[in-house]
Amino acid sequence: MIGLYTAAEVRAAEELLLAATPEGTLMQRAATGLATVCLGLLGRVHGTRVTVLAGAGNNGGDALFAGAHLARRGARVTAVLLDPERAHAAGLAALRTAGGWVTGPDGPTGLERADLVLDGIVGIGGRGGLRPPAAAVVERAATGPGLMVAVDVPSGVDADTGAVPGAAFPAQHTVTFGALKTGLVVGEGRGYAGRVHLVDIGLALPPAGVHQLTDADVAARVRPPHPGDDKYTQGVVGVVAGSSTYPGAAVLCTGAALRARPGLVRYAGTAAAGVRAAWPETIVTDGRPSDAGRVQAWVVGPGMGTDDDARSVLAEVLATDLPVLVDADALTMAAQQPDLVRRREAPTVLTPHDREYARFGAEVGEDRVGAARRLAADLGAVVLLKGDATVVAAPDGAAYVNGTGTPWLATAGTGDVLSGLTGALLATGLPAVEAAAAGAHVHGRAGQLAAEEGPLIASDLVRCLPATLARLRRAPADRLGDSGV
Ligand SMILES: NC(=O)C1=CN([C@@H]2O[C@H](COP(=O)(O)OP(=O)(O)OC[C@H]3O[C@@H](n4cnc5c(N)ncnc54)[C@H](OP(=O)(O)O)[C@@H]3O)[C@@H](O)[C@H]2O)[C@@H](O)CC1
Ligand SMILES: Nc1ncnc2c1ncn2[C@@H]1O[C@H](COP(=O)(O)OP(=O)(O)O)[C@@H](O)[C@H]1O
Numbered sequence: 001m002i003g004l005y006t007a008a009e010v011r012a013a014e015e016l017l018l019a020a021t022p023e024g025t026l027m028q029r030a031a032t033g034l035a036t037v038c039l040g041l042l043g044r045v046h047g048t049r050v051t052v053l054a055g056a057g058n059n060g061g062d063a064l065f066a067g068a069h070l071a072r073r074g075a076r077v078t079a080v081l082l083d084p085e086r087a088h089a090a091g092l093a094a095l096r097t098a099g100g101w102v103t104g105p106d107g108p109t110g111l112e113r114a115d116l117v118l119d120g121i122v123g124i125g126g127r128g129g130l131r132p133p134a135a136a137v138v139e140r141a142a143t144g145p146g147l148m149v150a151v152d153v154p155s156g157v158d159a160d161t162g163a164v165p166g167a168a169f170p171a172q173h174t175v176t177f178g179a180l181k182t183g184l185v186v187g188e189g190r191g192y193a194g195r196v197h198l199v200d201i202g203l204a205l206p207p208a209g210v211h212q213l214t215d216a217d218v219a220a221r222v223r224p225p226h227p228g229d230d231k232y233t234q235g236v237v238g239v240v241a242g243s244s245t246y247p248g249a250a251v252l253c254t255g256a257a258l259r260a261r262p263g264l265v266r267y268a269g270t271a272a273a274g275v276r277a278a279w280p281e282t283i284v285t286d287g288r289p290s291d292a293g294r295v296q297a298w299v300v301g302p303g304m305g306t307d308d309d310a311r312s313v314l315a316e317v318l319a320t321d322l323p324v325l326v327d328a329d330a331l332t333m334a335a336q337q338p339d340l341v342r343r344r345e346a347p348t349v350l351t352p353h354d355r356e357y358a359r360f361g362a363e364v365g366e367d368r369v370g371a372a373r374r375l376a377a378d379l380g381a382v383v384l385l386k387g388d389a390t391v392v393a394a395p396d397g398a399a400y401v402n403g404t405g406t407p408w409l410a411t412a413g414t415g416d417v418l419s420g421l422t423g424a425l426l427a428t429g430l431p432a433v434e435a436a437a438a439g440a441h442v443h444g445r446a447g448q449l450a451a452e453e454g455p456l457i458a459s460d461l462v463r464c465l466p467a468t469l470a471r472l473r474r475a476p477a478d479r480l481g482d483s484g485v
């Protein structure tokens with residue numbers, strides 16, 4: 001698992017190390033790592049043009065020292081100081097000694113001809129939206145030809161939450177120091193960070209409160225059957241979804257459960273005929289969940305409607321002592337009766353997108369991990385908050401940010417696939433928060449695989465699930481998520 005950290009956690013770890021190392025050591029490690037990544041990105045260095053945007057803090061210091069490294073290798077480096085009086089003195093001296101030029105935002109910045117732009121305006125010390133002079137220079141950099149490389153955090157992105165309250169540096173690469181900051185992989189920040197490179201500066205970090213799963217983590221949780229398994233021991237999933245008028249959600253959800261875990265899937269609901277026709281492997285009833293037979297976990301909600309019958313079916317499922325995944329229409333109904341969820345003792349997983357989340361009484365806002373944690377704590381349930389980087393949070397605050405996926409997943413029915421898939425993982429006995437995080441990861445990978453063949457539809461995801469799981473099991477242990485990390 002990859003740990004994701006806040007600025008305060010990084011600073012605390014830095015303080016310990018700063019006290020134990022000669023002055024400037026950490027910044028030298030950071031700047032050397034940064035320059036090494038830049039050298040790799042540039043390929044040929046001699047004669048290339050580099051513009052360093054330097055703010056007045058240590059982030060600017062990192063960028064100036066890295067600029068000095070590049071200048072010593074023959075790059076033509078111009079440092080643009082946003083606050084010349086307060087620029088990092090040692091970094092500036094190093095840059096000058098290495099032959100770099102120095103100017104202000106209104107001087108000859110070289111941005112219009114740069115091969116590479118280093119953003120050292122502000123790092124984990126940033127507060128609020130970028131101030132106007134910084135925003136203006138970022139805008140000019142973005143319209144120029146240079147490769148955009150952010151130092152530690154793209155300026156204007158909140159390192160903790162990924163919030164972008166104003167202008168921000170749209171990086172193609174972010175070179176971050178000591179630990180991955182959560183804001184680089186979640187919310188709007190994810191879109192500004194580009195590919196993330198982690199430079200080890202020797203920090204001893206505490207256990208992280210937020211994680212990202214790797215392929216290997218997920219493969220370890222989604223095990224193939226053992227020789228002693230039978231169809232019941234792999235986990236039996238119950239699906240309550242769809243309706244006679246709208247069987248599609250039921251077919252997708254049931255198909256995903258089947259393809260994720262070929263043990264046994266039971267279906268209960270008024271789309272029984274459609275499900276039977278699409279998936280003859282399913283044991284189907286058009287009666288109530290209690291007529292379906294024993295299951296180890298329920299998925300309830302996609303396309304089931306919100307009428308009185310649906311309400312009573314939801315209440316019946318939530319009254320069981322089994323893990324339940326609540327999605328779509330069932331979320332709408334649960335938001336009106338949250339105590340149905342609160343009073344459960346068995347695990348519950350809620351899978352809202354932003355509009356469904358808002359039905360529980362508050363908007364998601366810019367801090368997606370915080371939002372998922374708040375609802376999870378309020379309801380005593382695992383919350384899987386869907387988005388381009390899906391967030392999963394448990395009532396105790398444990399959280400995951402998903403690193404896989406593709407915008408091609410923004411198409412009708414993919415959520416139904418996610419709920420069937422995740423319900424199947426829940427039925428295998430995985431802790432609910434891990435089932436949810438693993439479900440989001442597999443769903444994203446299936447989307448990526450399906451998208452290789454062009455625009456995907458939700459049925460393609462179902463079709464791709466077996467190959468996705470097979471690929472995950474083959475993945476090398478250190479293959480990371482696709483947030484570029
Ligand atoms: N500690 C270490 O050993 C190591 C730290 N390292 C590096 O230090 C970085 C943290 O450095 P830091 O603490 O100096 O803060 P930093 O990110 O430079 O920001 C402060 C400056 O930004 C300004 N500013 C703030 N908000 C702004 C806004 N919205 N818009 C515009 N400007 C804004 C603020 O202005 P002020 O409020 O002072 O007027 C001040 O000038 C960290 O990210 C990493 O790169 C590495 O070298 C590893 C070792
Ligand atoms: N821009 C995006 N990038 C990546 N994944 C996305 C994006 N938009 C949506 N998704 C994913 O697609 C799925 C959509 O689910 P949902 O909104 O419930 O759709 P539906 O109700 O049509 O099934 C979620 O898993 C979500 O994380």
Ligand SMILES: [K+]
Pocket residue numbers: 059119120121122123150151152153154155
């Ligand atoms: K920066």
